[in-house]
Amino acid sequence: MGRTHRISFEPVDIEMEVDEDENILDAAFRQGIHLMHGCREGQCSACKSFLLDGDIQMDRYSTFACNDSEVEEGYVLLCRGHAFSDCTVELLNFDEDELLNAIPIQEVTTQITGLEAVTRDIVSLRLKPITPESFDFKPGQYVDIMIPGTDEHRSFSMATTPNGHGGSGGGADGGGAHGGSASADLGEIEFLIKRYPGGRFSSLLEEGGLAVGDELDIVGPYGSSTLKDGHVLPIVCIAGGAGMAPILSILRHLAQTQDTRPVRFYYGARTETDLF
Ligand SMILES: Cc1cc2nc3c(=O)[nH]c(=O)nc-3n(C[C@H](O)[C@H](O)[C@H](O)COP(=O)(O)OP(=O)(O)OC[C@H]3O[C@@H](n4cnc5c(N)ncnc54)[C@H](O)[C@@H]3O)c2cc1C
Ligand code: FES
Numbered sequence: 445m446g447r448t449h450r451i452s453f454e455p456v457d458i459e460m461e462v463d464e465d466e467n468i469l470d471a472a473f474r475q476g477i478h479l480m481h482g483c484r485e486g487q488c489s490a491c492k493s494f495l496l497d498g499d500i501q502m503d504r505y506s507t508f509a510c511n512d513s514e515v516e517e518g519y520v521l522l523c524r525g526h527a528f529s530d531c532t533v534e535l536l537n538f539d540e541d542e543l544l545n546a547i548p549i550q551e552v553t554t555q556i557t558g559l560e561a562v563t564r565d566i567v568s569l570r571l572k573p574i575t576p577e578s579f580d581f582k583p584g585q586y587v588d589i590m591i592p593g594t595d596e597h598r599s600f601s602m603a604t605t606p607n608g609h610g611g612s613g614g615g616a617d618g619g620g621a622h623g624g625s626a627s628a629d630l631g632e633i634e635f636l637i638k639r640y641p642g643g644r645f646s647s648l649l650e651e652g653g654l655a656v657g658d659e660l661d662i663v664g665p666y667g668s669s670t671l672k673d674g675h676v677l678p679i680v681c682i683a684g685g686a687g688m689a690p691i692l693s694i695l696r697h698l699a700q701t702q703d704t705r706p707v708r709f710y711y712g713a714r715t716e717t718d719l720f
Contacts, residue, residue, distance in 0.1 A: 449527045453477075454496065454534045456543060462527045467503070469523040473666070478546035479522060480537040480668065484599070486510075486524040490537070495520050498531025542668050549664060552579050556658045557632055559649060564717040566686050567649045568603075569635045571660060579633060579662070581606050583671060583697035584690045587664030589635075591645050592654075597663065598645040601690035604634040605697045633662075636689040671697070679705055684712035688720065 446464025451471075453459070462471035469491055472479045482490030486505025495518045502515075502524040510521050520533070558570035573579045581587070583605055588597035607630070639646045648654045671679075671694060679698075681691045691709060698707065713719050 447528075449498075450530045451498075451527055452530075452532045453479075454532060456535060456538060456540070458543065464526055464528060466526070467523055468500070468525045468527060468533070472522070473549050476546070476548055477544065478539075478542045478668070479535065480539065481523055481666070484523045484666075486521050489521070491522040492519055493522055493536055494518055494534040496532040496534050498527060498533075499529040500525040500527050500531055500533075502526075539668055541672070547580050547582060547585075547665055549666075550576070550579060551661065551663050552576060554579075554633070554660050554662055556654060556656050556660060558634075559654065559656060562636065562720050563713075564715075565639050566718075566720070567637050567639060569600075569637055569649060570632045571635070571662070572632050574659070578631070579665075581665035583693040584669045585665035585667040585693075586690065587662040587666065589645065590661040590663070592648070592658075592660065594644075596644065599666070600635045600637060601667075601693065602633055602665075603636050603689040603692040603696075604632065605693055605700060607700070634689075636686045636692070638686040670694075676705060679707045681707065681709040682712075683709075685718065 448461050448463050451460055451462050460475045462468055469481055480490055482488035487509055489509040500520045505521050505524045510519050552573045553575040554571035554573050557572045560568050562568045586599050586601040588599050590597045639649055683691045
């Protein structure tokens with residue numbers, strides 16, 4: 445543990461503590477403050493903010509996310525930034541509803557209950573929470589799955605809904621295994637994961653790697669790509685490959701809640717064998 449400093453966020457008037465050893469985004473999540481973010485690894489710029497006062501140093505990041513002249517002006521990526529003094533940070537993007545009202549981050553030990561191919565290179569991974577026995581999230585959110593035996597993780601979007609319903613009887617996926625992914629039972633969380641040869645996590649989903657009965661730790665939920673309350677306009681969804689997962693979660697939720705908002709979903713795949 446390093447020294448602790450205080451961060452004040454403007455214009456939202458929120459304060460929190462951050463240890464020098466943790467990045468500011470993670471410190472915020474830990475304290476129930478859900479700042480805007482995307483990749484959480486300095487690549488996308490979704491967390492870009494402006495340092496009004498104080499000393500923030502960044503771990504390695506992409507200059508596409510924050511270029512040198514922006515850094516000189518005072519822009520920082522909160523997912524890469526460590527505070528070395530008390531700081532005042534201006535948030536450039538924030539969702540006032542989410543900032544303090546998001547679902548708390550949970551650490552859950554799960555057990556693999558299903559692992560099956562749904563396209564040439566995408567697998568459906570189903571997990572059942574065991575400690576604690578449930579996991580709360582909003583449709584469209586994602587979690588970090590810890591890579592067993594390491595302290596690394598990879599992020600994956602839930603394809604099921606928070607009350608645990610997947611294909612069977614949900615309706616939105618066109619009726620179970622044929623219309624979308626494999627069916628998930630009540631309480632199971634389904635992920636759609638593309639296998640990359642040599643990928644640290646995804647290659648564990650090949651034969652001889654992870655199997656039904658193995659345990660996986662997850663941390664989350666994260667992400668603000670969710671349905672907002674009170675909206676009534678038609679919804680447009682666009683996804684390719686395993687990007688189907690968060691959309692499927694949203695579609696399943698809309699079907700379960702008998703929401704009548706019209707939805708148009710554009711899905712991209714390279715060849716017919718890449719279709720679910
Ligand atoms: C918010 C978020 C949500 C995500 N949701 C999903 C999801 O629902 N389903 C899903 O399958 N993935 C998802 N991902 C991507 C996932 O987190 C991993 O990056 C991916 O599975 C690769 O991890 P790995 O450990 O297998 O490969 P790594 O060991 O990290 O990478 C090994 C090599 O594989 C290749 N590779 C890895 N990722 C890609 C890529 N995206 N495109 C091209 N080549 C690549 C590269 O050559 C790389 O060097 C998500 C990522 C984020 C940030
Ligand atoms: S979340 Fe993508 S750069 Fe910080």
